[in-house]
Amino acid sequence: MSPDTEEQYLLRRRPASEKLVDVGFKNLAIALASMVAIVLFAILVVVFWGSLDSMGRYGWKFLVTSNWNPVDDEYGAFTAIYGTIVTSLLSLAIAVPLGVGTAVFITENIIPRRIRDVIGVMVELLAAILSVVLGLWAIFVLEPFIRPFLNWLNQAFGWLPIFSSAPMGPGMAPAILILAVMILPIITAIARDSLNQVPIKLRQAAYGVGTTRWGAILNVILPAAVSGIVGGVMLALGRAMGETMAVTMIIGNSNNFSWSLLAPGNTIAAMLANQFGEADGSQVSSLMYAAFVLIVLTLAVNVFAQWLVKRLSLKY
Structure with a gap:
């Protein structure tokens, strides 16, 4: 009897109870x-339904105007949308090199094992710190520490729009840095796992053809793990776009639009946290509209991440 015929025979002779368990597990998993x-x-339906009034009243103008005035019943979310996108992307630009570099540092035996284990534990502990604690740290430690540097940026490069305003405490720049701290453990942990999944034979083959350690890391190991790393980066971007408490505490919560990274700003999540508890009437619908925009942005990020990871997986 051939192996295929024997397997089919055994499947036909399975007890009905086992088949019932398999079917039940399958249905449970689907459910x-x-x-x-x-x-x-x-969630999409509830938020969309709640925002219909503002969609009909303001339309696309809501997305490109920054006047948020509950007294006059005028609302525009451009300041919050701008703050959400800018803080997320710039924090990602800071955290990705640090996170991937830390992952390489941990996985490629560049330092002794004991030190690598300590760094790995510290990264995991950083991920466990509450966002409100990081917000307090940003207010009392981070912002005063970086203020001299921000003053120098304003004095030296104040002719640039992004450094045109003098720092006066909470603002976009501290929010960007605290977001970088918050998403750093996500990028590091996923990059570390992706690098550990690279087959040892691939590493040995790279060394076997005479490449250096850094040549193997840059030309073989990182490309082999790039799909997992990119997935982690996109996950961190989604976290940065939706982060609320720490950003609310340090960004300044100003609806006055400014291109400057040194000025106070706002994000959609921070605006919702600040205003939803006291909102009524059309303000509730406008906040729902802003929430719907945030959902669409995060959904677009996840769809793009899935597409990019698939492309990179096929390429490498």
Whole structure:
């Protein structure tokens, strides 16, 4: 009897109870997976329905104007949208080199194992710190520490729009740095796992053809792990766009638009946290509209991440 015929015979002779367990597990898995999609769809429907009034009243103008005045019933979310995108992207630009570099530092035996283990534990502990604690640290430690540097940027490069305003405490720049601190553990942990998944034979083959350690890291190991690293980076970007408490505490929560990174600003998540508790009437609908914009932005980031990871997986 051939192996295929024997396997089919054994499958036919399986007890009915085992088949019932398999079918039940399959149905349970489908139901649980479907619950995720149902919850996401329900959130989208509720937020979209709540924002219909503002969508009809303000339309696309809501996205390109920055006047937020509940007294006159005028709302525009451009300042918050700008702050969300800029703080997320710039924090990512800071955290990605640090996170990937730390992951390489930990996984490639550049330092003794004991030191690598300590650094790995510290990265995991950093991920466990509450965002409100990081917000307090940003207010009392980070912002006073970087203020002289921000003053120098304003004096030396004040002719640039992004450094045109004098720093006066909370602002976009401290928010960018605290977001970089918050997403750093995500990037480091996922990059470390991706690098550890690279087959040892691939590393040995790279050394076997005479390449150096850094040549193997840059030309072989990182390209082999790039799809997982990019997935972690996109996950960190989604976290940065939706972060609320720490950003609310340090960004300044100003709806007055400014291109300057040294001026106070706002994000969609911070605006929702600050205003939703006391909102009424059309302000609630406008906040729902802003929340719907944030959902669309994060959804676009996740769709782009899936596409990019797939492309990189096929390429490398």
